[in-house]
Every structure is written in structure tokens, then in C-alpha cells.
Amino acid sequence: MKMEDKSFDVNEWVLDVDLESLMDYTECKDSGLNIHNIYLSDVALAVHVSCRNGVSGSSNTREHLGRLLRFLSGCAGEVGFVLPVLCVIDAPDGKRAIEKTVFDQWAADQDWHRGDFSIIVISDDQTPEDIIRRTLGGVATAWPPVELEPHDLDAIINSFESERRSQQVSDNYASLLAAMAVALREGSGAPISKWLDERINDVRRLMAGRDTNEP
Structure with missing residues (x-):
């Protein structure tokens, strides 16, 4: 309203x-x-x-x-x-x-x-x-002025976890959200880098399988 x-x-x-x-x-x-x-x-x-x-x-x-x-x-x-x-x-x-x-x-x-x-x-x-x-x-x-309060780290992580559990996202996206939550908790980009490496390997396996099946 x-x-x-x-x-x-x-x-x-x-x-x-x-x-x-x-x-x-x-x-x-x-x-x-x-x-x-x-x-x-x-x-x-x-x-x-x-x-x-x-x-x-x-x-x-x-x-x-x-x-x-x-x-x-x-x-x-x-x-x-x-x-x-x-x-x-x-x-x-x-x-x-x-x-x-x-x-x-x-x-x-x-x-x-x-x-x-x-x-x-x-x-x-x-x-x-x-x-x-x-x-x-x-x-x-x-509109009246609205004072926006920043979310703390736990709130952001919880939002990722909630979206991941919503069952309305793909498996890849759910795994990315999980990696982002871990990265925030640990203060490190390693979990996201690991997730990217795994997706790259998935693509390589798909490409290798397609090459093998080609006449």
C-alpha cells in the first residue's frame, strides 16, 4: 500500500x-x-x-x-x-x-x-x-524515508541456505549457493574456486564423451 x-x-x-x-x-x-x-x-x-x-x-x-x-x-x-x-x-x-x-x-x-x-x-x-x-x-x-539496515554475515549465509533448500533451484545452482555460504564462513574464496574447477571438469567430461561418440 x-x-x-x-x-x-x-x-x-x-x-x-x-x-x-x-x-x-x-x-x-x-x-x-x-x-x-x-x-x-x-x-x-x-x-x-x-x-x-x-x-x-x-x-x-x-x-x-x-x-x-x-x-x-x-x-x-x-x-x-x-x-x-x-x-x-x-x-x-x-x-x-x-x-x-x-x-x-x-x-x-x-x-x-x-x-x-x-x-x-x-x-x-x-x-x-x-x-x-x-x-x-x-x-x-x-514515500516516507526508509532507513535501510545492512544484513550481517549470518543473515546473508542464512538467505543462501534458505534458497538452496527451497527445491526451486537447479542442482548446480544449489551447489554454488552452498559453496558461497562456506566461502563466507571461512573468509576464503577457495570453496568457490573449487566449485568452478568442478564445473569446468564437468564440461570437459561432456566434451570428451561427445568426441568419443562421434563417428
Whole structure:
């Protein structure tokens, strides 16, 4: 199961943008949209928005949202950030089920977004920060740090012995594992050299037998 490292602060991705001026410039100020933050990582650009009065608050809410997201995508491209654009959208309390249905329809309407951006609807058991962290983060932020402890010599030898006894390996491989275990215990490469010599002799005997049987 995938685990998120929630210790990572998503505010490190927040762009320092005058959001009110942005809404004025894109003529989205009276659209009923609230823009909370814009995030940028080397994975994607994400915008966290919500609707002040619900979707019904403005018949043009979707059109304004599309305009805003395409504008941000264009600005990012102009400065060299050619990245996926994601809209993380939150439904207001009390209308979550109804609003979520509408937002899901927007996300599925390819004639509207045409692949220019993606809509991610926040579920009841999620927070905007969780989604931002998961979608914008790389492996380092998606997974918690794991401290790897080296195996001691006995553990390595036991793993060889366990695999040798598994009955799922060939006789030659089993004998090699046994030789490796002895070599580790004795701190000498002699058992492996002996194993190699025996395999070479096996090949020579096979070759000699084939030569004898040839007409």
C-alpha cells in the first residue's frame, strides 16, 4: 500500500502570485471562483480552487475556470515550464455530493478541457494538501524515508541456505549457493574456486564423451 510522507510541507511549492490581480486580469473576479493557491513543482502546476456559492452561483463558472487554467498554462509555457496543469477543486460543505457530481462531469468533458488541463475533485476523506503532495511530488515526497539496515554475515549465509533448500533451484545452482555460504564462513574464496574447477571438469567430461561418440 502506498504511503504518503505527510511531513513534506506543500507550501514549498506555492507561487508568490497576487491572486486578486490574477483574477482581475483574467476577468474571473466575479465568476464565483475562489483561488486559494497556485503550486509549481518539477512534476506539474496545480491550482486549488473552490466555488463561493456553489456551481449554481454563476452559469459561467466552468468557462471562467477553463480560461484561468489555460492562461496559467500559457504563462508557464512562456517561461519554460511545459508541465501538466491540474485543478484541485473543492466542493463547499453542505453541497458536497451535488457539487462533486457536477465537477466529475467537468473532469470527464473532453470537449471542454481538450486535454489542456485535468480536474481533480477532492473527496470527503481527502484534503487539498494530500492531493497536492501526491500529484506534485516525486518519489521522495510520495514515500516516507526508509532507513535501510545492512544484513550481517549470518543473515546473508542464512538467505543462501534458505534458497538452496527451497527445491526451486537447479542442482548446480544449489551447489554454488552452498559453496558461497562456506566461502563466507571461512573468509576464503577457495570453496568457490573449487566449485568452478568442478564445473569446468564437468564440461570437459561432456566434451570428451561427445568426441568419443562421434563417428
